[in-house]
Amino acid sequence: MAPGGSACKEVLESYSTDYDVAMAKLDNNSTPTRATTGSGGKQGIYSTNGVHELLECPVCTCLMYPPIHQCPNGHTLCSNCKIRVLNCCPTCRYDLGNIRCLALEKVAESLELPCTYQSLGCNDIFPYYSKLKHEQHCRFRPYNCPYAGSECSVTGDIPTLVAHLKDDHKVDMHDGCTFNHRYVKSNPHEVENATWMLTVFNCFGRQFCLHFEAFQLGMAPVYMAFLRFMGDENEAKKFSYSLEVGANGRKLIWQGIPRSIRDSHKKVRDSQDGLIIQRNLALYFSGAEREELKLRVTGRIWKEE
Known part of the structure; x- marks a missing residue:
């Protein structure tokens, strides 16, 4: 480590250097523009001249947020990577210690x-400092692949995910707002390895994803069927759906609102937000021999006025 006195001098100089470099970039490049933001925005420097590159962590390359750390020689990195x-x-x-780069944090405010x-x-x-929070809920952020049963x-x-489901996962695609699906499983007693089926x-x-699966x-x-909407939650609430399964004069009926694919498949399943069929009842619906699962699930999707 550098001696205490020189380390302090280096730290003071590095604060000045970070700020001077940032300001120099602003002065030497194109004039910063001031832009009107969406809700919660304020006036500030909207610049494409590279100042934001100073705020990229050299380890993870993500933008840094307070506390921004620096070593005695002025090199900066984010708090997560400081631990890494x-x-x-x-x-x-050099050992990083607990030095904050306050100048760079101040530049970020502008x-x-x-x-x-x-x-x-x-x-x-x-x-x-508002950008990160916005991006966590931005309605334009990408969706995760809704396919269940694999870590995709x-x-x-x-549109990208619909094409991906069709071409890469070979998912059945159907047009229409009603459906009549038959699910067959030769060994209904084995559910250790969950069985998934997906239809779009x-x-x-x-687009709506109909899931059917077996799990403990x-x-x-049990067996479970549920519907997910390929879009955000506020759009999903504009629709409703019903599912029905039965035989021998008996039936189970489920009615609900499709869940957005923003909610993971596991989250929807674990919340039991769908049609759940106990195995004994599923076997009863399947026929007297009870040697294989034969369930016919019918359903309908409609738009709420």
């Missing part, structure tokens, strides 16, 4: 940046 590098500066190998999802349709511009990492907008319906110009609910094996 074991408190050792990845640039000069910046306004476009939403990360600008290319997907979001035209809002936000103060630096694909993300994208709805194009209805009212939107506590100690009891």
Whole structure:
């Protein structure tokens, strides 16, 4: 480590250097523009001249938010990466200590940046410290692939995911707002490895995912069918659906609102927000021999006025 006195001098100089570099970039490049933001925005510097690059963590390359740390030589990094590098500066190998880069945090206050999802349709511009919160709930942020039964990492907008489900997961695609599906399982007693089935319906110009699966609910094996909407929650609430299964003069009926694919498949399943059929009743619906599962699930989707 550098001696205490020189370390203090270096730290003071690094604060000045960070601020001077940031201001110099503002002066030497194109004149910063001031842009009107969406809700919660304020006036500030909306610049594409590279100042925001100072705020990129050299380890994870993400934008840094307070506390921004620096080593005695002025190299900066984010608080998460400070832990990852074991408190050792990845640039000069000095111990990081607990030095805050207040100058860089102050520079960040003056910046306004476009939403990360600008290319997907979001035209809002936000103060630096509001941008992250907005992006966590931005309606233009990509959706996760709704396919269940595999760890699929694909993300994208709805048309991209529809094509992905069809081409890569070979999911059945149907047009119409009513359906009549038959599910057959040769060994209904085995549910240790969950069985998933997914069908996509194009209805009212939107897409809906019909899930059917077997899993353990506590100690009891059950079957469950539910619908998810390929869009945001506020749009999903504009629709309703019903599911019906039965035989031998008996039936189960479920009616609900489709869940958005913003909610993970596991979250919807674990909340039991759908038609649940106990195994004994499912076998009763399947026929007297009870040797295989044969369930016919009918349903309807409609739009609420």
